[in-house]
Amino acid sequence: NAGVTQTPKFQVLKTGQSMTLQCAQDMNHNSMYWYRQDPGMGLRLIYYSASEGTTDKGEVPNGYNVSRLNKREFSLRLESAAPSQTSVYFCASSITGEKLFFGSGTQLSVL
Amino acid sequence: DQQVKQNSPSLSVQEGRISILNCDYTNSMFDYFLWYKKYPAEGPTFLISISSIKDKNEDGRFTVFLNKSAKHLSLHIVPSQPGDSAVYFCAAGDPKAAGNKLTFGGGTRVLVKP
Numbered sequence: 729n730a731g732v733t734q735t736p737k738f739q740v741l742k743t744g745q746s747m748t749l750q751c752a753q754d755m756n757h758n759s760m761y762w763y764r765q766d767p768g769m770g771l772r773l774i775y776y777s778a779s780e781g782t783t784d785k786g787e788v789p790n791g792y793n794v795s796r797l798n799k800r801e802f803s804l805r806l807e808s809a810a811p812s813q814t815s816v817y818f819c820a821s822s823i824t825g826e827k828l829f830f831g832s833g834t835q836l837s838v839l
Numbered sequence: 840d841q842q843v844k845q846n847s848p849s850l851s852v853q854e855g856r857i858s859i860l861n862c863d864y865t866n867s868m869f870d871y872f873l874w875y876k877k878y879p880a881e882g883p884t885f886l887i888s889i890s891s892i893k894d895k896n897e898d899g900r901f902t903v904f905l906n907k908s909a910k911h912l913s914l915h916i917v918p919s920q921p922g923d924s925a926v927y928f929c930a931a932g933d934p935k936a937a938g939n940k941l942t943f944g945g946g947t948r949v950l951v952k953p
Contacts, residue, residue, distance in 0.1 A: 734881070761940070762914060763858050763943075769945055770841075770843075770845075770928055770943040770944050770945040770946050771883070771928060771930075771943040772943070773941075773942075777851055784937065786940065799952075806890060818882055818883070820882075825875070825943075826886050826888070826932055826934075827873065827888070828875075828883075828885070828941060829885075830882030830883050830884070831882050832880070832881055832882045832923065833881070833882055834881070
């Protein structure tokens with residue numbers, strides 16, 4: 729049982745490049761989330777999808793877009809990467825939103 | 840404006856002693872609280888939770904205390920073990936908020952010395 733799988737694990741981008749972070753869960757969860765973790769800031773919500781077909785902004789959505797491709801998959805896209813987006817990104821899923829299951833993270837550096 | 844704060848960024852404790860991690864929140868609508876543990880290069884994993892109708896929840900060596908009037912919760916680890924060395928995040932949720940999202944604190948790094 730894989731749980732929440734994120735790809736890639738590491739990525740280095742140049743300013744202005746684009747990329748998509750992929751996330752898939754095999755727990756049949758309705759809700760999926762993208763967080764970023766920065767030192768001292770904890771985990772901040774970028775976007776979430778409460779159910780298949782819906783997406784909503786979280787606390788720090790600027791510079792990102794998301795797609796809930798189906799119940800299993802939720803991708804995060806950076807259209808034009810900026811150094812401020814250097815962070816560790818975590819995808820998570822849950823049945824109700826209370827208890828989250830996280831992926832192992834993507835470490836992104838934007839030069 | 841951080842609604843959930845962990846004021847101690849780090850904590851060092853001797854093996855076998857008690858670790859106490861603190862968390863304060865400002866939003867009175869938060870109705871349930873969780874602690875997550877995170878090892879390097881891994882995602883956070885759920886540790887323990889408590890709802891607002893309780894003031895204490897225990898699971899083995901881990902106990903969470905909630906003081907609603909003070910908007911404060913704490914996590915006690917007794918006895919601390921070297922494998923407990925990790926970053927701990929507290930999180931709070933408002934079930935009436937759109938998306939039922941969790942708000943996380945900044946984390947406390949715990950080092951348990953053998």
